[in-house]
Amino acid sequence: MKPKISLITLGVDDLDRATRFYGEGLGLPKHDVEGGDIAFFSLEGTWLALYPREELAKDIGSTVTTQSGFSGITLAHNVATKSDVDDVLDQAVSAGATLIKPAQDVFWGGYSGYFQDTEGHYWEVAYNPYQDLT
Amino acid sequence: MKPKISLITLGVDDLDRATRFYGEGLGLPKHDVEGGDIAFFSLEGTWLALYPREELAKDIGSTVTTQSGFSGITLAHNVATKSDVDDVLDQAVSAGATLIKPAQDVFWGGYSGYFQDTEGHYWEVAYNPYQDLT
Numbered sequence: 001m002k003p004k005i006s007l008i009t010l011g012v013d014d015l016d017r018a019t020r021f022y023g024e025g026l027g028l029p030k031h032d033v034e035g036g037d038i039a040f041f042s043l044e045g046t047w048l049a050l051y052p053r054e055e056l057a058k059d060i061g062s063t064v065t066t067q068s069g070f071s072g073i074t075l076a077h078n079v080a081t082k083s084d085v086d087d088v089l090d091q092a093v094s095a096g097a098t099l100i101k102p103a104q105d106v107f108w109g110g111y112s113g114y115f116q117d118t119e120g121h122y123w124e125v126a127y128n129p130y131q132d133l134t
Numbered sequence: 135m136k137p138k139i140s141l142i143t144l145g146v147d148d149l150d151r152a153t154r155f156y157g158e159g160l161g162l163p164k165h166d167v168e169g170g171d172i173a174f175f176s177l178e179g180t181w182l183a184l185y186p187r188e189e190l191a192k193d194i195g196s197t198v199t200t201q202s203g204f205s206g207i208t209l210a211h212n213v214a215t216k217s218d219v220d221d222v223l224d225q226a227v228s229a230g231a232t233l234i235k236p237a238q239d240v241f242w243g244g245y246s247g248y249f250q251d252t253e254g255h256y257w258e259v260a261y262n263p264y265q266d267l268t
Contacts (some may be wrong), residue, residue, distance in 0.1 A: 001222050002209065006255050006260075011206035026135050026228060036242070042211040044138040046178010047267060053206055060248050060256055061236055062204040068256035070145075070196040073255065078140035086164035088135050100194055108170070108189055114194050121207065122194055126140075133140035133181060 006047045011053030012119040018050045020120045021132075025095025041052065053119075067088065074114075076124040078133040082111045088125045089113050097123075139180045142209065145187030146253040149173065150204075152184045153231075155252045159229025187253075208248075210258040212267040216245045222259045223247050 015073040103113035112126035237247035246260035
């Protein structure tokens, strides 16, 4: 198995809203495909897809459960400076995200905060002085 | 915001078990760090991290909820041929994963199947004849 995640798919409640958030709001590059209730964003390394939550559940043969609380997965976007953390959190909130944890110095030595996208998924925005993942 | 997901963190119930699954089982390259109840795998583009579920929930200020059913996020590993899909699914199951959906021709024109890792997270293994994400 090649060490690569090809694609992350987020189940969404409102595909148009989520597509606007990631496309216009965060400025991610949309990869247009013909037809289908799905949106792709062509990112470096691992692409992002948005797909209706109930369709995604159907695809794995699961039932949709009402999602309350935390799904158990977070995505992280690392940036080069502390002020970039502030900027990206501001951008996300302006685009409709909910600020979950304001940017702050954190126990592992970095500086980070969290937002929740319009569909409830958690993103950390982080500055990591030890490991460059930008 | 640069179009990149830096890191995906999966909340896990058993960090040692999950680390063995992804490291020895799937053969992903571990990136050793000093101390801390966390495991990193340095993948192409987007890294993978494993972190105890309750610690991850604490980090976002959430409470741990009993996770029943589907979290609403899937990861995908794309490969170059149909038989590679079969091989990766076999490898995952041998390493302790649960086969959720056997590999099959799917409605969008590809060939794919799903497994659930040792901690309950869903992975699609896919051959996509239209878009090379390998």
